[in-house]
Amino acid sequence: MKVKVSVFGFGTVGRALAEIIAEKRKVFGVELNVVSITDRSGTIWGDFDLLEAKEVKESTGKLSNIGEYEVYDFSPQELIEEVKPDILVDVSSWDDAHEMYSYALAEGISVVTSNKPPIANHYDELITLARENGVGIFFESTVMAGTPIIGLLRENLLGEEIVKMEAIVNASTTFILTRMENGKTFEEAMEEARTLGILEEDPSKDIDGIDAYYKAKILHWVSYGEQPEEEEREGIRNVKDARNVRLVAEISKGRISVAPRKLPDNSPLLVSEVENAALIKTENLTLTLKGPGGGGKVTASGVFTDIIKAALKFPSPR
Amino acid sequence: MKVKVSVFGFGTVGRALAEIIAEKRKVFGVELNVVSITDRSGTIWGDFDLLEAKEVKESTGKLSNIGEYEVYDFSPQELIEEVKPDILVDVSSWDDAHEMYSYALAEGISVVTSNKPPIANHYDELITLARENGVGIFFESTVMAGTPIIGLLRENLLGEEIVKMEAIVNASTTFILTRMENGKTFEEAMEEARTLGILEEDPSKDIDGIDAYYKAKILHWVSYGEQPEEEEREGIRNVKDARNVRLVAEISKGRISVAPRKLPDNSPLLVSEVENAALIKTENLTLTLKGPGGGGKVTASGVFTDIIKAALKFPSPR
Numbered sequence: 156m157k158v159k160v161s162v163f164g165f166g167t168v169g170r171a172l173a174e175i176i177a178e179k180r181k182v183f184g185v186e187l188n189v190v191s192i193t194d195r196s197g198t199i200w201g202d203f204d205l206l207e208a209k210e211v212k213e214s215t216g217k218l219s220n221i222g223e224y225e226v227y228d229f230s231p232q233e234l235i236e237e238v239k240p241d242i243l244v245d246v247s248s249w250d251d252a253h254e255m256y257s258y259a260l261a262e263g264i265s266v267v268t269s270n271k272p273p274i275a276n277h278y279d280e281l282i283t284l285a286r287e288n289g290v291g292i293f294f295e296s297t298v299m300a301g302t303p304i305i306g307l308l309r310e311n312l313l314g315e316e317i318v319k320m321e322a323i324v325n326a327s328t329t330f331i332l333t334r335m336e337n338g339k340t341f342e343e344a345m346e347e348a349r350t351l352g353i354l355e356e357d358p359s360k361d362i363d364g365i366d367a368y369y370k371a372k373i374l375h376w377v378s379y380g381e382q383p384e385e386e387e388r389e390g391i392r393n394v395k396d397a398r399n400v401r402l403v404a405e406i407s408k409g410r411i412s413v414a415p416r417k418l419p420d421n422s423p424l425l426v427s428e429v430e431n432a433a434l435i436k437t438e439n440l441t442l443t444l445k446g447p448g449g450g451g452k453v454t455a456s457g458v459f460t461d462i463i464k465a466a467l468k469f470p471s472p473r
Numbered sequence: 474m475k476v477k478v479s480v481f482g483f484g485t486v487g488r489a490l491a492e493i494i495a496e497k498r499k500v501f502g503v504e505l506n507v508v509s510i511t512d513r514s515g516t517i518w519g520d521f522d523l524l525e526a527k528e529v530k531e532s533t534g535k536l537s538n539i540g541e542y543e544v545y546d547f548s549p550q551e552l553i554e555e556v557k558p559d560i561l562v563d564v565s566s567w568d569d570a571h572e573m574y575s576y577a578l579a580e581g582i583s584v585v586t587s588n589k590p591p592i593a594n595h596y597d598e599l600i601t602l603a604r605e606n607g608v609g610i611f612f613e614s615t616v617m618a619g620t621p622i623i624g625l626l627r628e629n630l631l632g633e634e635i636v637k638m639e640a641i642v643n644a645s646t647t648f649i650l651t652r653m654e655n656g657k658t659f660e661e662a663m664e665e666a667r668t669l670g671i672l673e674e675d676p677s678k679d680i681d682g683i684d685a686y687y688k689a690k691i692l693h694w695v696s697y698g699e700q701p702e703e704e705e706r707e708g709i710r711n712v713k714d715a716r717n718v719r720l721v722a723e724i725s726k727g728r729i730s731v732a733p734r735k736l737p738d739n740s741p742l743l744v745s746e747v748e749n750a751a752l753i754k755t756e757n758l759t760l761t762l763k764g765p766g767g768g769g770k771v772t773a774s775g776v777f778t779d780i781i782k783a784a785l786k787f788p789s790p791r
Contacts, residue, residue, distance in 0.1 A: 314777030
C-alpha cells in the first residue's frame, strides 16, 4: 500500500523522522512516500530526496535553500488542498495547529502529531471529526515521546477503568531536581540545564509545569474521553529540599494535578536523566511503564509508529 | 456492531471473563454476545444467562448441570460449524488447540487465546492463515496475563528493531525463589507453593522453566516473526543461593534462553509476588514494563481487550 505523507515542521524531530523513513520506507506492507516538507522558509513538494532535504536544512538552516526544487509559500490550508497527502504529520511546535488538523480530518486525511497543545486543548473536537470522516488522529509522542504510553492506554486495557495514574512526564524538571539533590541551588541547576540545551526556549514551560500539564490533560482525555473538571498546577520554583522530589502528574477521573512531590525511596517514579515513568492503577492491574521521554530520535520513533498505524487504519477505541 | 463469541474452556479465566463481559457487554461501539460456552462436560449454545452459567459451573463443577438448556456434545470442529461465532475465545489449557484455531481462521473466524503452547508452537502457520483470511489472532494473555506486553510489541515500536529483551514471566518460580531468599529450602518453598495453589498441576511446567520457555518463544515470534534457532532452558531445581536470583527469559534475534540468573540489587527485574517485568532494548529506546503476570481476573482482562481488538478488526503489524 502506497501512502503519501506531508511533514509539517522540520526541526530536530522532523529530521530524525526523515532519517527513520529513509531507512524504513517499506515496512508491514506500507510504502511511505514523503511528498512534502514544510518549515518556516516554505514547502518543498514533489520528488525530492529526503536525506538531501535534511542535509540542506542542517547545513543552511532553511529548507528553501534546496536548490533544484521549487519552494512553495503555502498556507496550512493550501498545503492540504494542493498536496492532498494521505497522512499529515505535524512535528512543529505551532500552538494553534488544531485548525490545520480539523481541515485535514474533514478532507479525509489522517493526522499524526507530536505537538501537545492542539491535542490537550482540542482532543474532543478532533477525535469526533476523525471518527465522522473515517480517519485517525494519532499522538503517541505528545506524552513520554516514543515510550508507548498512549498506545498502551488507547488500544489496550479495554476492559479496565483507569482508577489513577501518576507519572513523571517532564525530564527537564527531573534534571534540575536531581542536580539540586546533589547540592546545587535552583539557579545553578537552571543555568546548567540552559547551557546543556535541556530547557525549552521559554523555560517557564518546564519550570512552571506547563509542559507536564498539557501531558496530564492528554492522559486524562485518553483515559476518560472528557475534560478534567479540576486542575491543579504548581511548578518547581519553590522547592527547597529536593531530596526524592519529582514533578508528578496525577490523573484521576475529572481531575489532573501537576506538582512537586516527595516520593518514597523505593518509588518507581524516582527516575533520573531523560527517563519518564507512569504508574497506572486500573480495576484489576497496577502497571509501571518506564522509558525515555525525549530526544529527537525517540520522539520520531513514536511518530513513525503512528504513521504506520494511520496507514493501516488502526481503530482508536479511546 | 453485534459480535457473536464462543468461549472454549470455563475454568478460572473463563469464568472471570464471563463476569467482565456481563458487566461490559457494550463498549467502544461493540455489543458482545456469548453464544456458546464449552467445558469438558459439553457445550451450551443459545440464549443462556452468562452469570447463571458461571454460577452453575462454580457450584456443581459441570456446565452440563445447567438445567433448562440443551447441552451439546460437539467436537471442536462441530462447534465452529454449528455455532459459527465471529470470534472463538480459547481459555482452555488444551495443548493441541492449534488445529481448532486453524479451522476457525480458515472459516473467517478471529481467534483470541490465553493458551500458550498453540501460539508458541504454531505462530507462523496461524498468523499466515489469519492474514490470508482477513481475520485476526490475538494472544495478549499468553505472556504476562493482562499486562499488555504483546500489544506493546505487536502494535507499537513499529520503527524499532528489538535488540534484546529480558523478562520475568513466571510468578511461581519468583514465589519459590523469594521464599528461599528468606531462608527456606527449595523443598519447603515448593511445599508452600503447592499448599497455596500457586503451582501448575504439573509443577515441572513452572520449576523446569517450561511455562517461561513457551512465553519466551512467543515473545521471539512477535519480535522477529521467526522461530529462534538457539534455545536454552534451565529450571530452578539446582539453585543453591537464591539471593537476587530470578528465572529470567532472554530473547534476542535467533535466540531464547530461560535460566536462573543472579541480578544486581537495583535491577528492575527483581520483582516479587505475582509481578512480572520486561526490559526491552530497541535501537533507540530502553523500556520497562511491569505488571501482574497471573490471576483469573487479570488474565481475563487481557482476553477481553483482545476480543474488542478482534471485533474492531485491529491490524497486527507483528
